[in-house]
Amino acid sequence: MQKLLLLGDEAIAQAFIDAGGSAINSYPGTPSTQITEYVIKSKEAKEKGIIANWCANEKTALEASIGVAYAGKRAMTCMKHVGLNVCGDPFMNAAIIGTKGVLVVVADDPSMFSSQDEQDSRFYGHWAMIPMLEPSNQQEAYDMVFFGYELSEKLGTPVLYRIPTRLAHSRAGVQRRASLPQNPLTEPADASSFVLLPVNAKRLYRNLIDKQPLFTKSSEESGYNKYFDGENKKLGIITSGIAYNYLMENFKDGKCPYPVVKITQYPLPYNMLSKLYDECEEILVLEDGQPFIEEQIKGFLGKGKKVMGRLDETIRRDGEMNAEKIAAALHLAAAQTMSVPDVVTNRPPALCQGCPHVDSYTALNAVMAKYNKGKVFGDIGCYTLGFNMKAINTTVCMGASITMAKGAAEVGIFPSVAVIGDGTFGHSGMTGLLDCVNEKANVVVMILDNDITAMTGGQPSSAHCKIAQICIGLGVEPEHIREIVPLQKNHEEFVKVLEEEINYNGVSVIIPRRTCIVELKKHIGEKK
């Protein structure tokens, strides 16, 4: 078979289709979006009857996967790293259950290209005490999906599958394997394992503890973790995932003089690492993420040898890994480089020309200028770029606009305005709005409805065409739900609506609704 040119994300998606996957349920988030998108668009997946859905949020998505696993089928849920926080509850409990056939794919974003933090998902997997996979290239990304399902079904555990931005969004040739059939519909072997009453949970947690040596044994023996010998034992190097590539980039002949343990599977292979530790004088740990391995080996190897890495900032603690940082840590000569001329100015991302959010923020800014104590609580999406228009004061996490506005309003901030998009409202804004209604908080909630989850490239928004109905259902008074088309010609009316609702002492919802300009252009293009 001819190799396919695939993003790391797409390699995972193709492998899911080929490895007998039955259902993929996800929530979009950079850099993970292209996995699920690929399956949704795949003709082959359709022919095989594979379910591929965007869900309301990561929690609902992962719970759907647990349901798929309950039926004995292979499931996948994909998300960005912060999405794992949203589904922390089902994630931890799927581990206790020992859910078979579930891969939780989490794309981390070291250097925060498109995220609010650079949390490393491996800490979650370790905490949940489940095996983790961290492929180093696109081919491994493909192969390890097959392996992940085998591991999950054989050892009775969900598997956390971690990739960083650079693998998610980098293409390379990938060799496919022969396709596997889907699993038949079956009953769980132990029906009580899905009922986490304390009586069952205690037994299951003990099971999970007892399985740990099996997880480690697989890490030692599967062949995915590798020990490469090197003649110079002054230093032993441990790499995780793609950090291996950055190391080898420094050795053009493909030969590193130091012994290297390449980690792509967890729990850590203790024997392999002990061998390296015993043989070498010092240890250097290279991770594209937080010092996860480094902290662990300090615990179990701590026999006094020098361990270098991100903890002692031999490698700067923040930011993604790269070949240059490793060259510096190894005292290799750096390439001569030119610098960026002073004439080059920043070109930060900005809202598109013709974007409906620009009109919404223009109206909001005009009104807020009259209230010097007022605050605008923002949220996650394209409209976070309203910060550049000085239109929002905060951005914390998905849904926090409404709830922060409520908290602030209750202790005296006026006006207290929340700005949230339709996608984020569906993800985690609804429950916060219910809190506002129950407390009759004095807030104005602007739900910017552009018909789509725009920031991640135009996925359907779960609350599409239902926003006003949802607000009514949650108890917002219908006369304080105001819809408007955000256009320059409606500016005066928009300002008037905002002022009226700010002056209403209670919960108001304003829904500026106009299709995302990028999406609109896409549709016009398709019609042509």
Add this chain to the structure above:
Amino acid sequence: MKKDIILCGVGGDGIVSVAKIISDAALNKNLNLKQSEIHGMSQRGGSVFSHLRISDKPIYADVIPEGQADIILSSEPMEALRYLPFLSKEGCIITNSEPFVNINNYPDMEKVMAELNKIKNVVAFNANEMAKVVKARSNMVLLGATVPFLDLDLAELENSIQHIFGRKGEDVVKSNLAAIRAGYEFAIKAK
């Protein structure tokens, strides 16, 4: 054979998608390749880039280390300068000379061109004008101008254009082929 290429421009201008055509041609030649790009927030009108690495030997990192790029291909002159730290001393820049101004403080064009002209190998030309003539996008003209600096033949890239744009119809293929030829011929003379 090894070519490390930085493709850069402004979010939404489509320069990054050019990488796909070069990649297709390289893959057909059984070369190893890695091509990395950035999605998400950084796309929205901000500066964007893609790293494309082609080699007959194994390629390790998905991103090009600083000082090692052979080519910077840019849809816009100031963006070409932004990635100078990646360019090797012997490397070349192929760039559109027409600025894309979506910021208030875009620098003086004379200063930008002066900085560009300090680089040994630069092919800078008005790709928008050239694209208009053949009714294609400027990206394709720029791609054509890059071909003489790649170890790939024009015919190999033409095949990939057929392959990638084939389903969009004969007209799209034709205009794109005309565009890369126009860019190619210009660069051959300028080289």
